[in-house]
Amino acid sequence: MMNMARNGVVSNRRWKSESGIDLLDSQTEAHVLAVDDSLIDRKVIERLLKTTSCKVTAVDSGMRALQYLGLVEDQRSSVVDGLKVDLIITDYCMPGMTGYELLKKIKESSTFKETPVVIMSSENVLARIDR
Amino acid sequence: GYLDEQFIQLEELQDDANPDFVEEIVTSYYTDSVRLIQNIDQALAKYPFDFEKLDNYMHQFKGSSSSIGAKKVVLECSQFRKYCAAGIAEGCVKTFQMIKQEHAMLRKKLETYFQMLSSAGGT
Numbered sequence: 001m002m003n004m005a006r007n008g009v010v011s012n013r014r015w016k017s018e019s020g021i022d023l024l025d026s027q028t029e030a031h032v033l034a035v036d037d038s039l040i041d042r043k044v045i046e047r048l049l050k051t052t053s054c055k056v057t058a059v060d061s062g063m064r065a066l067q068y069l070g071l072v073e074d075q076r077s078s079v080v081d082g083l084k085v086d087l088i089i090t091d092y093c094m095p096g097m098t099g100y101e102l103l104k105k106i107k108e109s110s111t112f113k114e115t116p117v118v119i120m121s122s123e124n125v126l127a128r129i130d131r
Numbered sequence: 132g133y134l135d136e137q138f139i140q141l142e143e144l145q146d147d148a149n150p151d152f153v154e155e156i157v158t159s160y161y162t163d164s165v166r167l168i169q170n171i172d173q174a175l176a177k178y179p180f181d182f183e184k185l186d187n188y189m190h191q192f193k194g195s196s197s198s199i200g201a202k203k204v205v206l207e208c209s210q211f212r213k214y215c216a217a218g219i220a221e222g223c224v225k226t227f228q229m230i231k232q233e234h235a236m237l238r239k240k241l242e243t244y245f246q247m248l249s250s251a252g253g254t
Contacts, residue, residue: 038163040159041194044144051146
């Protein structure tokens with residue numbers, strides 16, 4: 001847990017931390033968008049991230065994530081201009097849009113393509129993509 | 132043991148500001164998993180079995196069970212999925228009985244555990 005706070009990256013469902021992204025900006029709280037169709041997993045992720053002093057927004061699908069980020073074509077959200085998301089964590093296996101499909105859409109956007117995206121897989125295969 | 136280190140990690144996330152976190156998660160798990168069990172029961176009542184649908188339900192069930200560290204349940208879930216992949220109907224039915232048993236047993240144990248915690252004055 002201490003490692004978690006220092007390194008701030010969640011890379012698989014066993015919550016083992018990995019060195020990498022420094023989430024804690026010296027000025028403001030990091031804002032993480034968590035995407036998972038399972039309510040239990042959303043609760044656990046939220047709690048886990050909050051112990052590292054991140055602000056967390058949890059949504060239950062890739063579509064909702066895109067809506068939140070203002071990336072759905074005919075539903076441009078006016079909130080987007082001020083929106084700061086420092087990290088996106090998503091489940092891989094979700095009905096509708098998989099985590100990977102969500103990643104692709106995010107990377108295609110001009111607003112969030114630089115935002116690191118972490119994909120979690122319940123098969124315990126590590127898939128972390130950061131461009 | 133019925134639970135693995137995942138459960139311990141959940142307990143580590145609990146603190147004075149969130150004293151009921153684990154109980155909350157477990158309650159959510161049981162609401163969710165009971166629903167999935169019903170879905171699977173219904174799917175197992177239809178012949179021939181829709182193995183893909185069964186596998187999907189089981190994937191979700193296994194995922195949630197894994198998130199609370201229910202290791203015995205998870206083991207049976209993996210077995211169930213193997214039978215689905217191989218299309219062995221009887222295997223699915225038998226394994227599902229095991230899953231329901233493990234699931235119920237774990238629930239009793241967890242209920243006792245939480246009762247003990249609260250009667251111990253709740254830390």
